[in-house]
């Protein structure tokens with residue numbers, strides 16, 4: 001768009017009106033300059049948005065992976081040497097887990113036994129009864 005004052009070419013405009021129109025032209029020029037600045041800032045921001053969108057997508061994927069692995073996470077029990085699912089309390093065989101197998105353990109009298117690899121895990125909270133000398137259960 002050209003200047004507003006050009007619209008009055010060939011006409012006689014009172015001096016006061018002419019000053020107002022020239023002032024409007026100056027304001028319009030200033031607004032156009034500001035608009036150019038905003039347009040270039042907008043382009044720069046749009047260029048910044050795409051990498052940020054990719055970062056957000058990557059982080060969302062990572063959160064989903066971490067959430068899934070946290071849901072399946074087992075905690076190591078130092079006294080028995082087994083892994084326990086904190087949600088169910090089920091013990092798992094450490095030996096089988098090292099081969100990426102989740103083998104639940106059978107609860108025995110003195111600890112845990114893996115029915116897959118036969119590994120035994122002694123539970124110090126359930127010590128074996130003392131051997132009674134001369135005890136003959138079938139006698």
Ligand SMILES: [Zn+2]
Pocket residue numbers: 093094095096103114115116117118119
């Ligand atoms: Zn096992």
